[in-house]
Amino acid sequence: MKIAGYEATILKVPEDEPLTNMRAGDRDQFRDVVILRLRTDNGLEGIGVTFYGGKMTGSLCTAVDELCDLTVGADPMRVEAIIETLRAVGESAGPGGIFTLALSAIDTALWDIKGKALDLPLWKLLGGHRDRVPTYASGALRRGLTDDQAQQAASILADKGFREMKTQMALPGNPTPADEIRRVQVVREAIGPDIKLMCDINQRWRPEQAIDIGSRVADVGLFWLEDVTTADDYQGLARVTAALYTPIAGGEYLYGIAPFRQMIEARSVDIVMVDIARAGGVTPWMKIAGMAEAFNLPIVSHVMPEILVHLVAACPNGLTVEYMPWTLALYEETPAIENGELVLPDKPGLGLKFDEKAIAAFRA
Numbered sequence: 001m002k003i004a005g006y007e008a009t010i011l012k013v014p015e016d017e018p019l020t021n022m023r024a025g026d027r028d029q030f031r032d033v034v035i036l037r038l039r040t041d042n043g044l045e046g047i048g049v050t051f052y053g054g055k056m057t058g059s060l061c062t063a064v065d066e067l068c069d070l071t072v073g074a075d076p077m078r079v080e081a082i083i084e085t086l087r088a089v090g091e092s093a094g095p096g097g098i099f100t101l102a103l104s105a106i107d108t109a110l111w112d113i114k115g116k117a118l119d120l121p122l123w124k125l126l127g128g129h130r131d132r133v134p135t136y137a138s139g140a141l142r143r144g145l146t147d148d149q150a151q152q153a154a155s156i157l158a159d160k161g162f163r164e165m166k167t168q169m170a171l172p173g174n175p176t177p178a179d180e181i182r183r184v185q186v187v188r189e190a191i192g193p194d195i196k197l198m199c200d201i202n203q204r205w206r207p208e209q210a211i212d213i214g215s216r217v218a219d220v221g222l223f224w225l226e227d228v229t230t231a232d233d234y235q236g237l238a239r240v241t242a243a244l245y246t247p248i249a250g251g252e253y254l255y256g257i258a259p260f261r262q263m264i265e266a267r268s269v270d271i272v273m274v275d276i277a278r279a280g281g282v283t284p285w286m287k288i289a290g291m292a293e294a295f296n297l298p299i300v301s302h303v304m305p306e307i308l309v310h311l312v313a314a315c316p317n318g319l320t321v322e323y324m325p326w327t328l329a330l331y332e333e334t335p336a337i338e339n340g341e342l343v344l345p346d347k348p349g350l351g352l353k354f355d356e357k358a359i360a361a362f363r364a
Helices: 054-069 079-093 097-118 147-159 177-191 207-216 234-243 258-265 282-294 305-314 325-330 356-362
Strands: 003-014 030-040 045-051 132-141 164-168 196-200 222-226 248-250 271-274 299-301 321-323 341-343
Touching: 003 054, 003 325, 003 356, 030 054, 030 097, 030 325, 045 054, 045 097, 054 079, 054 097, 079 097, 079 282, 097 282, 132 147, 132 305, 147 164, 147 177, 164 177, 177 196, 177 207, 207 234, 234 248, 234 258, 258 271, 258 282, 271 282, 282 299, 282 305, 299 305, 299 321, 305 321, 305 325, 325 356
Parallel strands: 132 164, 132 321, 164 196, 196 222, 222 248, 248 271, 271 299
Antiparallel strands: 003 030, 030 045, 132 341
16 A cells, blocks of 8 residues: 555635634634645545644645655555654754644544554554543633623533533733633633633743732632743743642643653643644654653643544543534534543544535635
């Protein structure tokens, strides 16, 4: 079996929030995405998805094409060999940025092919630690909502059966610490004490702010505080982590494997969060998971739940899957949620098939 061809396509995907259908302000409602179909000479097709190219999405798509061209004729079962070849010719344009984002789509598509060739779902191929994993609702409780809207949205999520959900602080304008604290308090009041509540800061605080406000919200019972300050300020993050009882999550903004070593060795976080596109695909994601396990740290996913559910389920330190569902519109069918958990599919590979009508509608 050899790689015989490929097709990369730019899409403009609605960044909808279907869980509560509550819009937060005037934020951009579309995201530029590159999808990949990697085909073999015996009729198998592996798929991959990447984004974060922004206004350079055209360049990202070109990078996917250029790297895919180098894979034609290669054995798709030899994922590490292919990735090493691509790194040898392209990493001078990296190691982060568009090179890694492009590599991620190819690596993921290769694993999809491998699962299909072996007739195994990816989560079993990678380890198969469990067949369902907890998931948390994300994207519905954005900082642009009013307090009343946030309470209403949180209640809707709870009524839908979510046992975990994420809100945000670092509110718009120039909020006082009291304003910030009020937001998580009103959400907690709406959902009660038993639902796990996470809170994302999106790198918007200085370390001393994170320590101050984080200590004041300790009694709210947050499951974690996420990305409290600049992602590569490992020492600043470590200060926050050491000072607070609330666990600190971070890592989604890091590219490749090496920065995670720096973050973990500096004891910057309690929970390691990995974005598959910025990590470079399935292969490095699982290596980061192993690194985290060696330090007795849990690992969680960032966006793309339909793909990341396989990876979190595969490893013993997988904690929960972020359920931000805007990418689900790309597919005919995605993993079901039962009792607040994602159920792993039995179909081979990723178990996903592009919805061709949706793809046609989203073409940029």
